[in-house]
Amino acid sequence: MGDVFVARPLMPPIDEYFEEVKSIWETKWLTNVGHKHNELEKKLCDFLGGAYVGLVVNGHAALELAIQAYGIEGEIITTPFTFVSTANAICRVGAKPVFCDICENNYTIDPDKIEKLVTTKTKAILPVHVYGNICYVDEIKRIADKYGLKVIYDAAHAFGVRYRGKPVSCVGDSSCYSFHATKVFNTIEGGAVCTNNYEIYKKICVLRDFGINGEGDTIAIGGNAKMNEFSAAMGICNLRHISDAILYRKAMAELYDSLLEDIPGIRTNTVQENVESNYSYYPIIINPNEYGHSRDDLFIELQKHDIWTRKYFYPIITEMPAYKGKYECDTPIAKSISEKIMTLPMHDSLSKEDVGRICEIIRSYYRY
Numbered sequence: 243m244g245d246v247f248v249a250r251p252l253m254p255p256i257d258e259y260f261e262e263v264k265s266i267w268e269t270k271w272l273t274n275v276g277h278k279h280n281e282l283e284k285k286l287c288d289f290l291g292g293a294y295v296g297l298v299v300n301g302h303a304a305l306e307l308a309i310q311a312y313g314i315e316g317e318i319i320t321t322p323f324t325f326v327s328t329a330n331a332i333c334r335v336g337a338k339p340v341f342c343d344i345c346e347n348n349y350t351i352d353p354d355k356i357e358k359l360v361t362t363k364t365k366a367i368l369p370v371h372v373y374g375n376i377c378y379v380d381e382i383k384r385i386a387d388k389y390g391l392k393v394i395y396d397a398a399h400a401f402g403v404r405y406r407g408k409p410v411s412c413v414g415d416s417s418c419y420s421f422h423a424t425k426v427f428n429t430i431e432g433g434a435v436c437t438n439n440y441e442i443y444k445k446i447c448v449l450r451d452f453g454i455n456g457e458g459d460t461i462a463i464g465g466n467a468k469m470n471e472f473s474a475a476m477g478i479c480n481l482r483h484i485s486d487a488i489l490y491r492k493a494m495a496e497l498y499d500s501l502l503e504d505i506p507g508i509r510t511n512t513v514q515e516n517v518e519s520n521y522s523y524y525p526i527i528i529n530p531n532e533y534g535h536s537r538d539d540l541f542i543e544l545q546k547h548d549i550w551t552r553k554y555f556y557p558i559i560t561e562m563p564a565y566k567g568k569y570e571c572d573t574p575i576a577k578s579i580s581e582k583i584m585t586l587p588m589h590d591s592l593s594k595e596d597v598g599r600i601c602e603i604i605r606s607y608y609r610y
C-alpha cells in the first residue's frame with residue numbers, strides 16, 4: 243500500500259486546463275491583471291459573496307496588503323494558534339501582534355479574552371478561522387464596534403465556509419484567503435483579499451503593483467504581489483470542481499467521525515451550529531491519559547505505516563525561535579492544544595479504504 247499524504251492539491255482534468263490556457267498563446271498576456279485574472283476575480287466575487295475580491299500572489303501577501311491598506315500601525319490582536327504567516331504579516335508591516343488565547347472547543351480566538359488586551363494603541367483584531375471552524379464573528383464584531391477597531395480575518399482555512407447561509411467572507415472588514423496548493427481551493431500559489439469596501443479594494447490593487455495606480459503614478463510604496471494568468475486559469479478550472487471537492491471532504495470527515503468516535507482519548511472536531519464547513523483539515527486531539535500514547539507517539543506510529551499526518555499548529559507562534567521571549571503571551575489553552583493536536587490526511591484523492599486503514603491503526607494502537 244502506498245503513502246497516504248496529509249494533503250493533495252485539487253487539480254482539474256488536464257485537458258480542461260489546456261483548454262483554459264490556450265488563449266494565453268494568442269494574447270501573449272502572461273501577467274499584470276490579464277483576462278484570466280479578471281475573470282477569476284469576478285467569479286470569486288460571486289462565490290465568496292464579497293463586493294470586491296483583490297487577487298494577489300499568495301495568502302501571505304493578502305494579509306500584508308490588507309493590513310497596509312487600512313494603514314494600520316500599532317497593535318493588532320491575534321492568536322498564536324495559527325500558521326506563522328499571520329504573525330509574520332503583522333510584524334513585517336510594522337505593527338505589533340498581541341496574542342490572545344483560543345477556545346478549547348473550536349480553536350479560534352476566545353472573545354471573552356480579547357477586551358482585556360485592548361489598549362490605546364490597539365487598531366485591529368486579526369482573528370483566524372481554523373480548519374473550517376469559524377471564529378465567534380458576532381462577539382468579535384461587538385467588541386470591534388465598541389472600541390472602533392478594524393477586523394481583518396485570516397480566512398486561509400475558510401474558503402467556501404458558510405455562516406447562517408452566507409459565505410463567511412461577508413463578516414468583518416476584510417477576509418484574506420490563501421489559494422496555496424495545499425488549501426481546499428488552489429491557484430497553485432495565490433490569495434485574495436475579499437472586502438465590501440471599494441477604497442480598500444483600490445488600495446490592494448495599487449499595493450500589489452509596486453504602488454502604481456491606474457494613471458501610472460506611484461502613489462504608495464508597494465511590492466509586487468500580482469497573480470499571473472496561469473495561476474488564474476488554474477483557479478477558474480478548480481472553481482468548477484470546488485463544490486464536489488468539499489462534498490467529498492465532508493463524506494470523508496463523516497467516515498472518520500464514525501470510525502473514531504468510540505476510541506477513548508481521541509477527540510474529533512464538531513462542526514459548529516449554523517456553519518457549513520469546508521472540511522479543510524481533519525484535526526484530532528489526543529488525550530494521552532485516556533489513549534495511552536501521546537500525540538507524538540501516534541504521529542510516529544502512523545508514519546511507520548506510511549501515513550503522513552501533521553502537527554498543525556505546533557508549536558504556537560510564541561514558542562518559535564523567531565518569536566520566543568519577544569512578546570508577552572498568556573495563552574495556556576493554545577499551548578496545551580498545540581501539544582495534543584494533529585491533522586489526519588484530508589483531500590479529495592483520499593479513499594474510503596485509506597480512512598478505514600488509518601482509523602484501524604489508531605484503534606489498535608490504543609494502549610489499555
Ligand SMILES: *Cc1c(COP(=O)(O)O)cnc(C)c1O
Nearest residue numbers: 300301302325327398420421422
Ligand atoms: C496557508 C496560510 C497562510 C499563508 O498563505 P500562503 O498562500 O501560503 O501565503 C496564512 N494563514 C494561514 C492560517 C494559512 O493556513
